[in-house]
Amino acid sequence: MKPSAGARDREPLELSALVDVDAGTISREIFINEQIFRAEMDNLFARAWLFIGHESQIPEPGDYFASRMGSDPVLLTRDSEGEIHVLLNSCRHRGMKVCRYDSGNTLQFTCPYHGWSYSVDGELVSTPGELFGVPQFHNAYGGKLRRENWGLVRVSRTVNYKGLIFATWDDDAPAFEDYVGGFMLWIDNLADTLAGVPAGTEAFGGVLKWRVKANWKFVAENFLGDMYHAATTHASVEAAGIGPAGANSSRHGTSPEALAKRRAIQHSTSFYLLGHGATDSAIEQRVPPTFADHPELTEYFADLFAKKVEIRKANGQHVGGHGPATLFPSMSFHSLGFPRTILVAHPISPNETELWRWFIVDKDARPDARDWLRGYYMRYSGPAGLTEQDDMENWDYATDASRGAVARRYDYNYAQGLGHSQDGPIEGTVESVHWSTEENARNFYRRWLRFAEGQSWASLMDPCSVKKPDVVA
Numbered sequence: 250m251k252p253s254a255g256a257r258d259r260e261p262l263e264l265s266a267l268v269d270v271d272a273g274t275i276s277r278e279i280f281i282n283e284q285i286f287r288a289e290m291d292n293l294f295a296r297a298w299l300f301i302g303h304e305s306q307i308p309e310p311g312d313y314f315a316s317r318m319g320s321d322p323v324l325l326t327r328d329s330e331g332e333i334h335v336l337l338n339s340c341r342h343r344g345m346k347v348c349r350y351d352s353g354n355t356l357q358f359t360c361p362y363h364g365w366s367y368s369v370d371g372e373l374v375s376t377p378g379e380l381f382g383v384p385q386f387h388n389a390y391g392g393k394l395r396r397e398n399w400g401l402v403r404v405s406r407t408v409n410y411k412g413l414i415f416a417t418w419d420d421d422a423p424a425f426e427d428y429v430g431g432f433m434l435w436i437d438n439l440a441d442t443l444a445g446v447p448a449g450t451e452a453f454g455g456v457l458k459w460r461v462k463a464n465w466k467f468v469a470e471n472f473l474g475d476m477y478h479a480a481t482t483h484a485s486v487e488a489a490g491i492g493p494a495g496a497n498s499s500r501h502g503t504s505p506e507a508l509a510k511r512r513a514i515q516h517s518t519s520f521y522l523l524g525h526g527a528t529d530s531a532i533e534q535r536v537p538p539t540f541a542d543h544p545e546l547t548e549y550f551a552d553l554f555a556k557k558v559e560i561r562k563a564n565g566q567h568v569g570g571h572g573p574a575t576l577f578p579s580m581s582f583h584s585l586g587f588p589r590t591i592l593v594a595h596p597i598s599p600n601e602t603e604l605w606r607w608f609i610v611d612k613d614a615r616p617d618a619r620d621w622l623r624g625y626y627m628r629y630s631g632p633a634g635l636t637e638q639d640d641m642e643n644w645d646y647a648t649d650a651s652r653g654a655v656a657r658r659y660d661y662n663y664a665q666g667l668g669h670s671q672d673g674p675i676e677g678t679v680e681s682v683h684w685s686t687e688e689n690a691r692n693f694y695r696r697w698l699r700f701a702e703g704q705s706w707a708s709l710m711d712p713c714s715v716k717k718p719d720v721v722a
Contacts, residue, residue: 294319474689524696
């Protein structure tokens, strides 16, 4: 195999040569190149709709939660009227973070550098985040500083969707609902209760944070449709047979036989224009796992899930959309409920990513169910989790082994399932014929390329701007 041309830090970058969806090849450069990383920050993360946090993290006026949007630190706040705001966590005077705590409650943010103060309470100023306190205002500035022009930078738009807070810096970005499209089915399964009641969930147990020496795209790709890695990467976990269904059960709470049957009918879903992906179909009706140590929970969860299916069918809605999934670009999650978690990959550099994981639960969940879900989460997820450790090792070593002068000349292979998809039940989607495919990843990177090139929103949202993947007859 001949090495690809690649970018190799040339000027200008030939981004279009790095992603070949038709051939199923992706250059390693997009995972390791510093210049490409800067293009991602400017053209993707500064424009896309990004997940910020859950409204339950800021229940009271004055509450705040420190979050991130790409490389920018932001503050999620609630004012005295109950309105939610997202502000850049950087003083307008010299750039110092005005808040260095993860969360809390306050009426103002005071910069520890020179003392400029910003209100989070709309009663004190005309707009939350506005500059209202400047030391030596009359002596140092002659009373002429236009404080209304020097407030904290606010995001262009914020959306509270069933308790999930999203924001974008871009005034020209499409409406959140258009950006998400039919993928909202998976978001609904995350945000609604296990019984299908709209919203009714909350973040539970704080946010777990850790860093990996890996590119952020490996993380997003892992959840949007990479079922291929599980049998090899997580073989030791499955071999231990310590799943919730008892001896010889998988981490999914099913027997090997039941898992094989599920895969026989499982189809990954790819939104070929929008770049989102999921490991299941919109019409695949999943069955909750069983719990050998807590049979009462088996019945509890099964009853809730049955109610959701009943509601969906009565409303003419799809009953699927419960598998691991990724909302482009970097919000990955599990929405089946065992447990429901959100994992956001915050890019730090081409070779480092900070991972944040939320745990989502029904507000009215039984205490024993909450406790069990917390234990299940700790067993498998996070930096000490049995399965997440496997994934982190892959991401770390893949990034490191791709940085060499010779290694970066050779493309990655994303050819699995080329021309072997089928039409999906949701407009703008294709599904895999086999349970394992790389169609989702190919369409993710096509979307990534278009953002990295700085294409307009008119082009990015135009269904005619991309070729539909080939499907089997």
